[in-house]
Amino acid sequence: MKPFRLIVIGGGSAGHAAARTAARLGLETLLVEAAPTLGGLCILRGCMPSKLLIATADRMRECRSADHFAVRNSSPRLDEAQLRRRLHQVISGFQDARRQEMAAAPYRLIRDRAQFIDPHTLRLENSGDTLRADAFIVATGSTPSIPPIPGLSDTPFWTSDEVTQFPSLPSSVTIIGSGAVGMEFAHLYEGLGSQVTVLSRSSRILSKLHPDLGQTVAAASEQRGIDIRFQTEAQSVRHDGSRFHLHLSDESHLCCQALILATGRSPSTSSLHLDQAGLTTDDTGRLPINELTQTSQPHIFAAGDCASPLPVVHLAVVQGEVAAHQAAHLRTDHQVTDRSWEPHLKMQGIFTHPEVVSLGVDPHDDELESQGLQQHRYSFSDLGKGEILNAQGHIRLVSEKSTGRLVGAHAVGPGVVDSSHVMLLAIKNRMTLDDLRRTPFYHPSLAEIWSYALDSD
Ligand SMILES: Cc1cc2nc3c(=O)[nH]c(=O)nc-3n(C[C@H](O)[C@H](O)[C@H](O)COP(=O)(O)OP(=O)(O)OC[C@H]3O[C@@H](n4cnc5c(N)ncnc54)[C@H](O)[C@@H]3O)c2cc1C
Numbered sequence: 056m057k058p059f060r061l062i063v064i065g066g067g068s069a070g071h072a073a074a075r076t077a078a079r080l081g082l083e084t085l086l087v088e089a090a091p092t093l094g095g096l097c098i099l100r101g102c103m104p105s106k107l108l109i110a111t112a113d114r115m116r117e118c119r120s121a122d123h124f125a126v127r128n129s130s131p132r133l134d135e136a137q138l139r140r141r142l143h144q145v146i147s148g149f150q151d152a153r154r155q156e157m158a159a160a161p162y163r164l165i166r167d168r169a170q171f172i173d174p175h176t177l178r179l180e181n182s183g184d185t186l187r188a189d190a191f192i193v194a195t196g197s198t199p200s201i202p203p204i205p206g207l208s209d210t211p212f213w214t215s216d217e218v219t220q221f222p223s224l225p226s227s228v229t230i231i232g233s234g235a236v237g238m239e240f241a242h243l244y245e246g247l248g249s250q251v252t253v254l255s256r257s258s259r260i261l262s263k264l265h266p267d268l269g270q271t272v273a274a275a276s277e278q279r280g281i282d283i284r285f286q287t288e289a290q291s292v293r294h295d296g297s298r299f300h301l302h303l304s305d306e307s308h309l310c311c312q313a314l315i316l317a318t319g320r321s322p323s324t325s326s327l328h329l330d331q332a333g334l335t336t337d338d339t340g341r342l343p344i345n346e347l348t349q350t351s352q353p354h355i356f357a358a359g360d361c362a363s364p365l366p367v368v369h370l371a372v373v374q375g376e377v378a379a380h381q382a383a384h385l386r387t388d389h390q391v392t393d394r395s396w397e398p399h400l401k402m403q404g405i406f407t408h409p410e411v412v413s414l415g416v417d418p419h420d421d422e423l424e425s426q427g428l429q430q431h432r433y434s435f436s437d438l439g440k441g442e443i444l445n446a447q448g449h450i451r452l453v454s455e456k457s458t459g460r461l462v463g464a465h466a467v468g469p470g471v472v473d474s475s476h477v478m479l480l481a482i483k484n485r486m487t488l489d490d491l492r493r494t495p496f497y498h499p500s501l502a503e504i505w506s507y508a509l510d511s512d
């Protein structure tokens with residue numbers, strides 16, 4: 056068979072964006088997708104189902120706290136069957152849209168599992184066919200990683216794959232892991248009315264972010280009854296047919312109806328035989344890329360969770376698009392592009408209650424001086440709209456001392472993921488504190504808080 060110009064391995068957010076972009080640039084493109092269902096993690100078992108469930112949990116929580124706003128409506132009741140129907144309907148809609156988009160896309164799709172047999176050749180697991188290409192984009196995503204806790208594998212524990220199907224509403228839930236998945240799920244189940252315990256092996260939650268973000272979420276969580284056990288690990292797990300029994304590192308015991316493992320995700324690279332393509336992963340299994348999505352092989356690019364230091368959707372999509380442009384440049388007269396996926400922007404939003412967003416540079420407080428940076432902070436409780444909404448949290452802007460250029464924006468509070476897009480544009484476009492100061496924000500709005508930070512010193 057004649058070699059393809061490009062083969063994309065994996066058809067989730069990154070792979071679909073890569074294949075669609077490459078085909079539009081005129082490359083004869085093949086996408087190989089192994090999963091029985093098209094759609095990828097974001098639609099099927101990630102962002103979309105989790106945010107749909109969280110939206111219901113948020114409504115339940117709002118009802119319970121309506122007293123503060125003089126509304127007597129404190130005992131909401133969840134209609135589980137209706138929630139499951141809505142989940143199914145909305146996710147099927149997204150799935151159908153993606154399926155139709157892929158069917159109409161100007162690239163060819165093969166449903167099979169691919170692995171490298173040399174730097175220019177793949178073998179397909181089911182058909183046994185071999186396929187050659189000038190260039191490849193690896194976009195194989197990630198899977199939940201499960202620690203070897205004694206007894207765990209004999210129990211019916213859940214990961215995000217199960218939670219996002221909403222199998223049932225347990226009366227009590229223990230969540231192992233306090234990263235983005237663990238804390239979003241803690242707020243999901245607390246909102247829906249379960250008794251929630253989080254086991255965090257460190258002394259913090261959301262420990263990849265600045266400590267003040269996690270501290271505020273932890274305090275708000277505990278206020279609402281989420282039991283966070285810091286520096287505590289599960290030593291063993293047993294299931295008696297109806298309940299889980301955990302023996303913890305502080306020698307205490309915990310009993311719960313559902314157990315959720317939120318202990319990170321591993322890049323799906325091990326079955327690709329990357330060594331046959333002359334590639335190696337780092338010790339987490341991630342295929343390292345630079346800001347142009349290049350791997351150490353000039354004709355192989357990578358995008359999304361299998362390669363990204365920050366596994367989130369907008370980066371998976373942008374990396375896929377950048378990789379397609381790089382692949383097009385290899386063997387055509389497509390203009391060299393220096394479009395990068397802008398790793399310095401590092402935007403991550405976490406949909407806890409309150410929400411968290413982190414964008415750009417965020418040194419620890421004692422590192423600001425040595426890095427020539429300064430920060431400005433403002434609390435939602437000092438903001439007019441914050442007082443009206445009974446909002447908790449704060450925002451922090453980080454800028455260069457010498458130029459005033461904005462380099463970081465971090466916040467915990469209501470609506471901060473949406474409102475921080477203002478700061479995303481400001482940072483991307485190299486705006487300064489003065490530019491921000493001269494921009495009047497609408498009053499009273501929550502977004503206004505980003506401009507108030509400058510009045511704090
Ligand atoms: C519970 C949860 C909530 C999340 N919420 C958010 C959120 O709110 N916002 C956000 O930005 N991110 C969120 N994420 C992360 C986001 O879902 C991922 O970053 C994103 O979906 C990754 O896209 P991808 O294309 O890299 O991988 P995937 O969508 O996983 O696609 C990889 C594809 O490759 C295929 N594949 C694997 N190996 C092979 C092979 N050998 N041959 C052929 N095909 C193969 C797989 O079948 C899969 O379809 C969440 C994740 C989880 C788990």
Ligand SMILES: NC(=O)c1ccc[n+]([C@@H]2O[C@H](COP(=O)([O-])OP(=O)(O)OC[C@H]3O[C@@H](n4cnc5c(N)ncnc54)[C@H](O)[C@@H]3O)[C@@H](O)[C@H]2O)c1
Pocket residue numbers: 202203231232233234235236237239255256257261262263288317318319320365366367403404405406
């Ligand atoms: N809103 C969002 O954008 C969003 C939401 C959910 C997930 N995600 C993405 O999914 C990725 C995975 O999220 P995650 O929370 O699963 O991973 P994570 O790496 O952020 O957190 C994993 C947690 O598990 C703990 N852990 C790891 N191994 C453990 C062990 N053996 N015993 C006890 N604890 C252990 C870690 O200390 C950490 O608290 C994130 O990096 C994020 O990019 C994004």
